[in-house]
Amino acid sequence: MPELRPHLRATRRWVQAAPVQKHHEVPRLIESWLQGWVGSTAPTATLDVSHPLFSEPVFCDRRNFFLALALAVGAPVHGGPSREELQAQLLERLRARQTVRLKRWSGAELAALFLLLADEAPSADTVEALKALREAQSTSGSFGEQMGATLVALAALRRWDPTSEAFARALDFLLHERTTEGVWCFSPAEVWDTALLCRALEGCEDLEPAMFERAWSFLLRSQNEDGGWSYREGVESDTDTTSMAMLALPRTDAGTSASGLGRAYLERMQTPAGLWLTWQSRDDPPAEDVVAHAIMALRKWGTVPAFWAPAGEWLALRARQEGGCRAHWYNIDSYASHEVGLALGPSHDSTRHLARELVERQNPDGGWPPTQGAASSAAATGMALALLTFYLPNEHLCVTRAIHYLAELQEPGGSWPGPLQMYGPRPFAIDYPMQIHALSVHGLAAVARASRTPPRPLTEL
Template identity: 30%
Template sequence: MNGSTDVLARATEASGRALPSWRLPAALLAEATRVLDRAADFAVATQGADGAWRVPTQPRILDNAVAAYSLAGVEAAEKARERAERWLATATVQRHDPLVEAADRWLLDLNTRPSVPAFPGLAAQEGPHQRRALYLHAIACAADAPGADPHLLLDHARTALGDDRGARIKPWQRTLLLAFEAIAHHALGRNVSPETPDELASGQSADGSYYGMPMVTAILHLALTRIAPDHPATARSRRSLLADQHSDGTWRFMVSEIWDTGLMVRALRGHPGFDRAALLPAFEFLVSAQREDGGWACAQALDSDNDTTGSTLLAQTPEGTWDDRPIMYGPRPFLTVTTTHVHALAARGLRDVLLPAQDRTGAGR
């Protein structure tokens, strides 16, 4: 694939008004060209028939341990659990955060120890940490783990749902909270409302999954096996988990095909090879993915969100439309992303990394 040299040259010249004046050394221009050509080749080769890019995420202990535990005791899922346990046996605990590390270790123990390990509590003050701690507290209550408190889980779920029973939160979040309520009631030995299984089933997709996320599907399966083992939604969620397991025994978080496609367009639009082979199908996919409310979701199984809507609109902005609207990127002003300037910024990023080293050695002068 050719053409990056001309694109970079045009972008370098066009950026003079908004960016500090600079010239690319010939060696750096050649390297930037090679990098962009390879990126465009990769993008064209991995684009789907519908114009989208679907990139599986890397497997995490969280998703896989929850899915594996939800299938415990299910005769039809024995092989799937064995595959998951083999992967978990070699999985690396995340150590970038104390709470995440403690959660990973507890989840591994839950799936590998003969007795249920005590729940560590995982006290959290921040939003993402609080959500993860709540998810794991629900798993601990379902497992009857020492240290789990179904009363507290029930209180947290009801508080999060609010007086309107979750009418103002995203459907996938509401469905999870309803599952937490059901798990807490079961752990306390209480019967749930007869309508609860059908209410949990209402968020299920035709393929049996919940919102395209295996971990959410696993938690719903866990709740349904406790309160309604013979309900059709229970069997459907189980079949979905079995179908979604990868050949290496893992489940992956989710594929954000709309977000990934918009980001790929924003990154490579303007490269001749990319524009010729991939741009139109990508645009057609993004247009078709717009929701009735006017927004875009990061994945087709979810509701519209602000991040993806803004990113998708930027991806569809015609060349030059926003040339005169500077934004801040770190401490320095840059232009918003357009067909030409994205390459200028990519080249400048390479320059910022490579030129200091060249200056130290006297190269590139």
């Protein structure tokens, strides 16, 4: 694209030098292909999407996204649907975008990818796709405030409508959003960060009350008209951020009013099976951490237990599965255990089971690994510690070793280093420094709270 070419040298260098993510086969294969493609003068690297993981419902959209890109630039591909099949799938989903409640950026991606694969001659289908693309553009010029969706939308507009205002606005947005290093980041998450940190620091009596007041005011201002919240301002609501904001808000008049609207949003979003999807799309699967947050938020703000009881039973079964709970947004086992444990309650047998597993998995350095067998991390240790304070006194060796690990790892400025590995979009992992800090400090704040209340007897584990 000529308009971006002068700005891509730094981006190309970054892609070629960046370490390929290896925590999951999907990003490993795609990022390896991207590096090979960017480093070539011609699109000779083959995109291989034949691995069975690419066909799982939660990952097939990422497969189709990169498969369409590869086909559009003439790169060889292996596996997945053919070009014709992919075009038909994209068009079918685009036409059903209202009934499946797609996010704005998802609709933009479908329209843009279809337009990049379409024949040169205009047709009724390309007219429909262009109309859908224009409808998906945000006031900022982006498409759902997402860099990936905006980039492919810009490419599609460059091909089909290069003199349009939509193209000019998208280009201006992308040029404005480049970092000082000349690259693009995924997305800020200021609403989620604020709610997560408020929840982590709840009850810390030595902190300045005005800090919480400003954070709560921000959350109240960020609520969407439908009663929900999104991870950042200007984006459609999602179940997980709505629940997290409700958990963060205080029981003031304003907090109660806002959370009442949030409760109505969560109740509307419940599936016929009594669960919650991560996004609004009916094609997205339920996730343990998201369901746990919805239960906790509804319980806090007065929804009767019978409403969320089926979701609690589902979580209890998931907690007992081999390997324990899994979070869909953080690649951290202890985060899933903590959130599911709090949703079920500390006295629940499945929560005690999760806590016992955490005790057994503590690393020799006193920390916990994000996933079994990995090195310890601050975020994973904070979340494990937060759950165990419900059962173990502060002087217990398991607790003191974890505190010592976090104290040794803390940086001079007070924060903690990564990695975090937040999935966005799943299963590609991103580090958000404020979220690392929130998950790490959550454990220490829990220890401080536990010191003011008698611990449960050790026999509960």
